[in-house]
Amino acid sequence: MSSNAPVTPNPWAEWRSATPARLALGRAGAGMPTDETLRFGWAHAMARDAIHAALDVDALEAALRAQHWDVARARSRAEDRTTYLRRPDLGRQLDPVDAQRLRVGVSRDCDVCLVIGDGLSSLAVARHAAPMLAALRAQLPPETRFSPVVIATQARVALADEVGELFGAALSVMLIGERPGLSSPDSLGIYLTHSPKRGRHDAERNCISNVRPEGLPCEAAAFKLAWLMRESLRRGLTGVGLKDESDLAVLEPGRPAPPLPG
Amino acid sequence: MRYRTTIAGQVFAFDDLKHVMAMASPARSGDYLAEIGAATAQQRMAARHVLAETPLKQFLTEALIPYESDNITRLIIDSHDAQAFAPVSHLTVGDFRNWLLSEQATTEALTALAPGLTPEMVAAVSKLMRNQDLVSVAKKCSVVTRFRDTIGLPGHLAVRLQPNHPTDDLRGVAASTLDGLLYGAGDAVIGLNPVSDSMQVLGRLLHMLDEVIQRFEIPTQSCVLTHVTNTLKLAEAGAPVDLVFQSIAGTEKANLSFGVTPELLAEAHAAALALNRGTVGNNVMYFETGQGSALSANANFGVDQQTCEVRAYALARRYEPLLINTVVGFIGPEYLYDGKQIIRAGLEDHCCGKLLGLPIGCDICYTNHAEADQDDMDNLLVLLGTAGINFIMGIPGADDVMLNYQSTSFHDALFLRQTLGLKRAPEFEAWLQRMQITDAAGQLAPPSANRLLADMSGLAALGQ
Numbered sequence: 001m002s003s004n005a006p007v008t009p010n011p012w013a014e015w016r017s018a019t020p021a022r023l024a025l026g027r028a029g030a031g032m033p034t035d036e037t038l039r040f041g042w043a044h045a046m047a048r049d050a051i052h053a054a055l056d057v058d059a060l061e062a063a064l065r066a067q068h069w070d071v072a073r074a075r076s077r078a079e080d081r082t083t084y085l086r087r088p089d090l091g092r093q094l095d096p097v098d099a100q101r102l103r104v105g106v107s108r109d110c111d112v113c114l115v116i117g118d119g120l121s122s123l124a125v126a127r128h129a130a131p132m133l134a135a136l137r138a139q140l141p142p143e144t145r146f147s148p149v150v151i152a153t154q155a156r157v158a159l160a161d162e163v164g165e166l167f168g169a170a171l172s173v174m175l176i177g178e179r180p181g182l183s184s185p186d187s188l189g190i191y192l193t194h195s196p197k198r199g200r201h202d203a204e205r206n207c208i209s210n211v212r213p214e215g216l217p218c219e220a221a222a223f224k225l226a227w228l229m230r231e232s233l234r235r236g237l238t239g240v241g242l243k244d245e246s247d248l249a250v251l252e253p254g255r256p257a258p259p260l261p262g
Numbered sequence: 263m264r265y266r267t268t269i270a271g272q273v274f275a276f277d278d279l280k281h282v283m284a285m286a287s288p289a290r291s292g293d294y295l296a297e298i299g300a301a302t303a304q305q306r307m308a309a310r311h312v313l314a315e316t317p318l319k320q321f322l323t324e325a326l327i328p329y330e331s332d333n334i335t336r337l338i339i340d341s342h343d344a345q346a347f348a349p350v351s352h353l354t355v356g357d358f359r360n361w362l363l364s365e366q367a368t369t370e371a372l373t374a375l376a377p378g379l380t381p382e383m384v385a386a387v388s389k390l391m392r393n394q395d396l397v398s399v400a401k402k403c404s405v406v407t408r409f410r411d412t413i414g415l416p417g418h419l420a421v422r423l424q425p426n427h428p429t430d431d432l433r434g435v436a437a438s439t440l441d442g443l444l445y446g447a448g449d450a451v452i453g454l455n456p457v458s459d460s461m462q463v464l465g466r467l468l469h470m471l472d473e474v475i476q477r478f479e480i481p482t483q484s485c486v487l488t489h490v491t492n493t494l495k496l497a498e499a500g501a502p503v504d505l506v507f508q509s510i511a512g513t514e515k516a517n518l519s520f521g522v523t524p525e526l527l528a529e530a531h532a533a534a535l536a537l538n539r540g541t542v543g544n545n546v547m548y549f550e551t552g553q554g555s556a557l558s559a560n561a562n563f564g565v566d567q568q569t570c571e572v573r574a575y576a577l578a579r580r581y582e583p584l585l586i587n588t589v590v591g592f593i594g595p596e597y598l599y600d601g602k603q604i605i606r607a608g609l610e611d612h613c614c615g616k617l618l619g620l621p622i623g624c625d626i627c628y629t630n631h632a633e634a635d636q637d638d639m640d641n642l643l644v645l646l647g648t649a650g651i652n653f654i655m656g657i658p659g660a661d662d663v664m665l666n667y668q669s670t671s672f673h674d675a676l677f678l679r680q681t682l683g684l685k686r687a688p689e690f691e692a693w694l695q696r697m698q699i700t701d702a703a704g705q706l707a708p709p710s711a712n713r714l715l716a717d718m719s720g721l722a723a724l725g726q
Contacts, residue, residue, distance in 0.1 A: 008706075008708075008709075010441075010444070010709065011709050011715065012440070012444065012715065015437035015441065016437075018431070018433040018436070019427055019433075019434030019435075019658075019663070020428065021426075021427070021438045021441075021658040021661070022658045022660075022661050022671075023438055023441035023658040023659070024441060027673060027676070029680075030676035030679075030680045031673060031677060032659075032673050036659065040636070040659065043661070044630070044636075047630040048630060085595045085596065085631055086291050086294070086295065086595065086596055088295075088596050089295070120630075120631050178666075179594075179629060179630065180630050180631075180666070181661075181662075181663065181665075181666025182661045182663075182666075182668065183661065183663050
C-alpha cells in the first residue's frame with residue numbers, strides 16, 4: 001500500500017521469528033490490514049488449488065521410471081473430486097476394473113507394496129513422492145522385493161490395504177497428500193501397515209506426517225520409515241503396538257546417523 | 263411405533279422416531295454418508311410434519327438408542343427432571359417451537375426448564391426452526407460460569423486464546439499468547455492444543471502458561487488440551503492444572519473410542535475441584551464436541567449427526583463445565599460440506615447447548631477441503647454474536663499453524679465487539695485497563711502506553 005497511515009502497526013513484530021503463526025499483523029480499525037488480507041487470501045488460494053488440482057500421473061510415472069521403478073496405475077471408486085470429498089468410503093476401495101487388472105498382471109511375492117495416493121494435496125505428491133522413494137530405497141537392503149509402485153487417484157489411506165492384499169505384501173507403504181493448511185499446502189503423509197488387507201483400522205498403522213522440506217525432509221523421513229519397516233517385519237505388527245523409537249537408533253553404534261530435520 | 267402422514271394425497275411413512283429425526287434434518291453430507299438422510303425434499307418436509315405433531319413426551323418413552331445398550335441414553339433418562347419439564351409436558355414438538363419463540367419463554371423460564379429437557383427434544387425442535395429462530399431462542403438463554411473470571415453475562419463475549427505451535431516450542435507459544443493478550447483476547451481461557459503427548463512437554467507447557475498468568479496477575483485460566491488421563495497424571499505430579507479438558511461425544515461407543523466414560527469424567531471433575539485454583543467460581547471442566555464424531559467412530563447407531571451432538575451436551579452438563587466448545591467445521595466436508603451446512607450446524611449446536619443449560623461457545627472454522635472461506639466464517643460470527651454466544655476462538659490471523667485449519671482471529675473478536683457492542687468478562691476487562699492495553703471504553707489503547715509491552719525484559723524470559 002502506498003500509505004500505511006490508517007494502519008496501527010504492532011511494535012512486537014520481532015516475535016514473529018519465534019513462530020510461523022500470523023502474529024503482530026497490525027490493524028486497520030478492528031480489521032486486518034490490506035496486506036495481510038491479501039497474504040491470507042493467497043495462502044488459501046494455494047491450499048484450495050492443491051486440493052482440486054488433478055495429479056499429473058504421466059509426469060510422476062516418468063520420474064519414477066527414471067529411477068527404475070516399475071509403475072502401475074489405479075483409481076479408487078470415487079469417480080470425481082466432489083464424490084471423493086463426500087464419500088471417503090469410496091476413496092478406500094479400488095475401482096473393480098483396476099483391481100482385476102492389478103490382480104492379473106502382478107506376481108504375488110513382494111515384501112513391500114508401494115502406493116502413491118493423490119489424497120488431499122496432489123502438489124505434495126508431485127513434489128515429494130519421487131524424492132521420498134529414492135531416499136527410501138537408499139535406506140533399505142538391495143534385496144528388498146518391491147511391488148510395482150501403484151499411482152492411485154482419488155485415493156484415501158486405506159486404499160493401500162486392498163492393493164497390498166492383492167499383491168500379498170508383508171507391508172504396505174502409502175505416500176499420500178495431506179490436508180493442506182495455509183502455511184503447508186504440500187505436506188506428504190506416509191502410512192505403514194503390516195499384513196495389509198481390507199478392513200484394517202487406523203490404529204493398526206504407523207504414520208509419518210508433515211514430510212516436506214520445511215517440515216520433515218525426505219532423508220529424515222526415509223530413515224524413520226526404514227526403521228519402522230524393519231521393526232514391523234521383525235515384530236510382525238504395525239500400529240499402536242509399534243512406537244517410533246528411530247531417534248534412539250542413532251545412539252547405537254554401527255548405524256549411520258540420519259540427517260537432522262531442519 | 264410407525265409414523266405416517268399424508269400430504270397432498272401422498273402417504274409418507276417412517277419406521278420409528280429415529281428415522282423421522284434423521285429425515286427431518288436439513289440436508290447434511292454426514293447424514294448421507296450414514297445413509298439416513300431424506301431421499302427427497304418432499305420426504306424431508308413430510309418428516310418435519312410428523313415431527314411437529316409428535317408429543318415431547320414421546321422422547322421419554324421411545325429411546326433412539328436403546329436404554330439397555332447405551333450409558334448416555336441411561337444418563338439422559340435417569341437424570342430427567344419431570345418437575346422442571348411440567349410446564350411444556352403437554353406440548354407437541356411443533357407447539358414447543360411456538361412456545362420457545364413466544365413471550366412466555368423468558369430467560370427465567372428457559373433457565374428453569376433446562377433440566378426438564380432431553381437432548382432429543384431439543385434436537386427435534388431445532389429441526390423445525392429456521393436460522394433466525396435458532397438465533398432468537400438462543401439469545402434468550404443465559405448461562406453464566408466462573409473460574410477466575412465471569413463468562414456468559416448478557417451483552418458479553420469471551421475469547422479462547424489458542425496459541426498453538428507446530429512443535430510445541432515454548433517461545434513460539436509465548437509469542438502467540440502475548441499477541442492475543444495485546445489484542446485483548448483470552449478471557450475464556452488460554453487453551454493450547456499440544457502436538458506432543460509427552461508428560462514432560464505437557465508439564466512444561468502448563469508451567470509456562472501458568473507463569474504468564476501469575477506474572478501478570480491475569481484473571482483468566484489456562485488449559486493444555488490433552489486426554490483426561492494425562493491431565494489427571496499431571497495434576498497428581500503437581501503441575502498447575504486450572505481446567506480439565508476432554509473431547510466427548512453422544513454415544514457410549516463413541517466415547518469409548520475417545521477413551522472416556524462418565525465415571526472417568528466424574529473422577530477428573532472431583533480431582534479438579536480438589537485443586538481449588540479458581541478465584542471467583544468452581545466451574546473446572548472444558549469440553550469439546552462436534553457434529554460427525556459419532557459417525558466417524560462408527561458409533562452413531564443410525565441416529566442423525568446433530569442429535570448425536572446434542573446428546574454429548576447431556577453428558578457435559580453433569581460436570582458443570584466452565585466452557586463447552588463445538589468445533590463446528592473442523593471435521594471436514596464428508597460431514598459438513600460447505601459454508602451453508604457449517605453455518606446451520608453452528609447455529610443449531612449453540613441454540614441446543616443453551617437450551618440444555620450449557621455455557622457453549624463455537625470454534626467457527628473450516629478446513630481447506632470444505633467449500634467454505636472467511637466470508638462464511640464472518641457470516642456465522644455475526645449470527646452467533648447476535649445469538650449471544652458465550653465465547654469464540656482467537657487465533658493469530660485466524661490460521662492455526664499446528665492443526666492446519668482456519669478459525670476466527672483476535673481481529674474478528676474486536677470486530678464483533680465493536681459492531682455489536684459486546685463486552686469482555688468484567689474481571690478481564692478491568693485487568694486490560696489496568697495494563698493500559700485497552701482504554702476506559704474497552705478499545706485498544708495506543709501501544710506506547712501498554713504496560714504489558716513495557717515489560718519487555720520480563721517477556722523475553724518467558725519460555726526459556
